[in-house]
Amino acid sequence: MEKLVTTNEAKHAFLKGVKDCLPTVLGYLSIGFAAGAVEKTAGLSLMEIALMSLLLYAGSAQFIAAGMWVAGASVMSIILTIFIVNLRYFLLSAALAPYFRHLSPKKNIITGFLLTDETFGVAANHLAQKKHADYHWMLGLNVTAYLNWLLANVVGGYFGTWIEQPETFGLDFALPAMFIGLLILQVLNQPKISIEIIVIISAVIFTVLASLLVPTGIDVIIGTIFAACVGMVMEKWK
Numbered sequence: 488m489e490k491l492v493t494t495n496e497a498k499h500a501f502l503k504g505v506k507d508c509l510p511t512v513l514g515y516l517s518i519g520f521a522a523g524a525v526e527k528t529a530g531l532s533l534m535e536i537a538l539m540s541l542l543l544y545a546g547s548a549q550f551i552a553a554g555m556w557v558a559g560a561s562v563m564s565i566i567l568t569i570f571i572v573n574l575r576y577f578l579l580s581a582a583l584a585p586y587f588r589h590l591s592p593k594k595n596i597i598t599g600f601l602l603t604d605e606t607f608g609v610a611a612n613h614l615a616q617k618k619h620a621d622y623h624w625m626l627g628l629n630v631t632a633y634l635n636w637l638l639a640n641v642v643g644g645y646f647g648t649w650i651e652q653p654e655t656f657g658l659d660f661a662l663p664a665m666f667i668g669l670l671i672l673q674v675l676n677q678p679k680i681s682i683e684i685i686v687i688i689s690a691v692i693f694t695v696l697a698s699l700l701v702p703t704g705i706d707v708i709i710g711t712i713f714a715a716c717v718g719m720v721m722e723k724w725k
Contacts, residue, residue: 500627501626504625504630511605516638524646525550540641543569548569586614601632610628683718690713693713
């Protein structure tokens, strides 16, 4: 049953979500800037870059789409590739779903559409010791990331053509660095970190092994599923 909240409570939770999103801003600005530059180089206009950011809203998928477009790939092949790359969002959504069962379908659709790798990382850390998620907090987190991504892409599309190799400034490592920080914080917040460490090592091993057999993107999903199974078994046996 969804809990009724006052306007002040909703506003406070929303602003708290905005604040909690701020650590991810630098990562969004850097990789979004690079994505905008790549999309501009691929021949997209600023309006098309903005629409891609709003409708597709997935960094890796936007890089892939721009590259395949330049290479002359068919529309269906681009759509299929993006679908495979974004399959991980099924896992992310499934992991957070138990915290949102008390919300209406409409609110869950909004939350699911705006979910990204980054907001998932922040939410997973925030909800580690909770039973239910606050919709307005999650909305503040997601909307901040959404608008920040749009701004970064448009700015990158406008100015990015002046920077031929953005990776020389370390922009390509901003998101991995952010995720490493979020992972460390989440692991340190657990009473016993032995299971988390084993799950992390398992995920790396399974992903590397899977990469030898399946395309990029699917290997991450396989590694995540097997590592999660390892964690579940260890959790029940401890």
